[in-house]
Amino acid sequence: MKGLHGWMRTLEKSEAAVLSTLIKELDQVTASDESSGAQLAEVILKDVSLTANIIRVANAVTFNPSNIAVTTVSRAVINIGFKNIRSICLSIKVLEAVLKDSPSPLLVAMLARSLHGANQAKALCEKLNNTEQEEVFVASLLSHLAELLVLGCHESEVRLLKREIEPSSSIEEKNRCAEKFLGVSLTRLAKTLTKQWRIEGLINDVLAGSGEEDPRVQAVILGDEISRVALLGWDSAEFKEVAQRVAEFKNIGEAEAMFALKKTADETAETVASFGKKVLVEHIPTSTRAAKELEKKYDNETEGLQPNTAIELEALERLDKLLAGDFNINEVFKLCLQGLHKGIGLERVALAIFDKEHQRVVVKYASGQSTEKWREKFVVRYERSRSGFLFNLFERDQAAWIGNSDYQHITQFISPEYLGITGQKRFFISPLATVRKRIGFIYADMGQTSRELNTSYFEGFHRFLDKSKEALTILAAR
Structure with missing residues (x-):
């Protein structure tokens, strides 16, 4: 549990930090009646992606019904129009910041809902001028930015959060x-994020x-509520109640309000499709179909990962055959992790070894979901x-069960460095060394589901650890 300051440190590293500069520049240009398309194009051209x-969106049917190819930003601005350009630019940059590293279905659905809510909020302000409408859109979308960035993280706390919330959660x-x-x-x-990014x-x-x-x-509050209840169905009691509030807000009839809400939903789906992110479109309800429903379990291939005795025995037998011959130590390590x-x-396992200067330990091999970046991320200093x-x-030269009361003598030395890398306060770890040299360590945790470790897992950890140590002993004696 990182708390405010811990999560702020995580979010401040996000690519979304560039949004504040972009928003200010767009505000300055679009707020002035004397601004030209060329000035706006100049702001956009600073960002290659x-x-x-923007050129791709300007070529979409929504903004280019004549189908005349658009190849310049200046022309793209004309096609999209000043009244839409700020919201389109912001939407694109938020998509870019959020939809990376294989986003979970829940994150995709939440992003779709955020875009839908922002468009509904903007539509509620049709009597305001274009600048004010855009300001409403920007405020609505940015109000969800911290949430979206958090849901894009792979920490164990986020996985637990994902199991408790749904796209229609308030x-x-x-x-x-x-x-x-x-x-x-x-x-x-x-x-805090808004304040930090000014x-x-x-x-x-x-x-x-x-x-x-x-x-x-x-309008922002009501637009967000519209996007939430729309997921429950156009005929739901919740949606009808919100439609009545919209009718009062716009001073129109309830039937007219329901028609307008569905029309805005259709337009949102069309606009999002023009971004080239079709995966988002199916999570936006339209007048002719409901939004795609999500399964209860998100982003978790290891939910069903259980001990498999057959695989364990096969791996141990293969290790015995390797150790009886002229083996490659890397093959041994890989087989042990498998x-x-x-x-x-064990859901996530890794072998980490010392660098040439013997000052850091870095991951060489890793197995398990979300360990793809451990070779760059899992780097720890060796403090003498x-x-x-x-x-x-x-110094103790034995396997440790970090977080277990029986291993408090070693757990007490854990620093935030490890918790920041793995997000886990409970894990198995064992040093690997020969008489002459420290090699590294083997690490294992339940970082995907945060299930509890137990004695059976620790005993299994020891069985493969013993094979690794046996291999190192054989090599040292040669």
């Missing part, structure tokens, strides 16, 4: 779950819960001091 995406429900698993509410994170404007009133008399703030992961049922975790681990 934004340039390419902000109150999401905040309660976030406080439980993250140690901070999503609203508080959003406020994002000004309507977004601050929305997050602060102030300015409730401001129709723009009301046995620990698929045989013993009595308070250093690795120093004590090698």
Whole structure:
């Protein structure tokens, strides 16, 4: 549980940090009546990916019904129009920041809902000028940015959060779950992030819960509620109640309000399709179909990972044959990790070795979901001091069950460095060394589901650890 400051450190590293600069530049250009398309194009051209995406969107049927090819940003601005350009640019950059590293179905659905809500909020303000409408859209979308960035993280706390919330969850429900698993509410994170990135404007009133008399703030709140209840169905009691609130807000009939809400949903789906992100479209309800339903379990291939005795025995037999001949130590290590992961049922396992200077330990091999980046991310310093975790681990030269009360003598030396890398406070770890040299360590945890480790897992960990140590002993004697 990282709390506010821990999650802020995580989110500040996000690519979304560039949004604040982009928003300010777009605001300056679009707010002036004297600004030209060339000035706006100049802002967009500073960002290569934004340039390419704006041209692609401008060529979509939504903005280019004549189907005349658009090849320049200046022409793209004309096609899309000043009244839409700020919201389109922001949407593209949010998509770019969020839809990376194989996003979970829940994250995709939440992003689709955020875009839908922002468009509904903007449509509620049709009597306001274009600049104010765009401000409403921006405030609505940015109010969800912290939430989207958190859901894009792979920490164990986020996986627990994902199991408790749904695309149709209210902000109150999401905040309660976030406080439980993250140690901070999503609203508080959003406020702090907005302040840290110096994002000004309507977004601050929305997050602060102030300015409730401001129709723009009301539109943002109501737009978000529309996107939520639309997921429950156009015929649901919840949607009909919100449609009545929309009718009162716009001073129109309820039937007219329901027609307008469905029309905006259709337009949102069309616009999102023009971004080239078709995976999002199916999560936006339209007048002719419901949004795609998600399964209860998200982003978790290891939910069903269980100990497999057959795989374990096969791996042990293969190791015995290898050790009886002229073996390659890397083959031994890989087979041990396979046995620990698929045989013993440990969800994430890794072999880490010392670098040439013997100052750091870096992951060489890893198995399990979300370990793809461990070779770059899982790097720990070797501190030659009595308070250093690795120093004590090698001094004791035995496997440790970190987080277990029987191993408090070694757990006490754990630093935030390890927790920041793996997100786990409970794991198995054992040093690997010969008489002459420290090699590295073997690591294992339940970082995907955060299931409890137990004695059976630890015994299985020891079985493959013993094979690794036997291989090192044989090599040292040669």
